[in-house]
Amino acid sequence: MPTSGVKIRGHRVLLKPEFPEETTDTGIVVVTQSQLKQEQAATDTGRVIAVGNTCWHSFDRYTPDGKRNPSWEPWCEVGDLVVFAKYGGKFITVDDEVYVVINDEDIQGVLYDE
Secondary structure, three states: OOOOOOOOOOOEEEEEEOOOOEEOOOOOEEOOHHHHHHHHHHOOEEEEEEEOOOOOOOOOOEOOOOOEOOOOOOOOOOOOEEEEOOOOOEEEEEOOEEEEEEEHHHEEEEEOOO
16 A cells, blocks of 8 residues: 555554545535545544564563564554554645544554455
């Protein structure tokens, strides 16, 4: 997935927020600038676009004696739809695209399609 020139480092995760859409009876999607700002403040789901190089390293990756924990795995991967802490991130706009940069610990879960 392209990141429009955003390079994420450290324990940060880059998300593409998913905004709820309002559709008219004729199928036209309606989003005004004020609605977009309100939705940004309330958004709590997004698609993972990029993951920093030290994400989740401090969370049980190593045992107390310094050995690699065999049961450790990243919380999510690029492409996953995740739930993140509301107000936990920073909205940025790059090339007219809106993204959210959050800390790895602010991801609360991964949503799966059934």
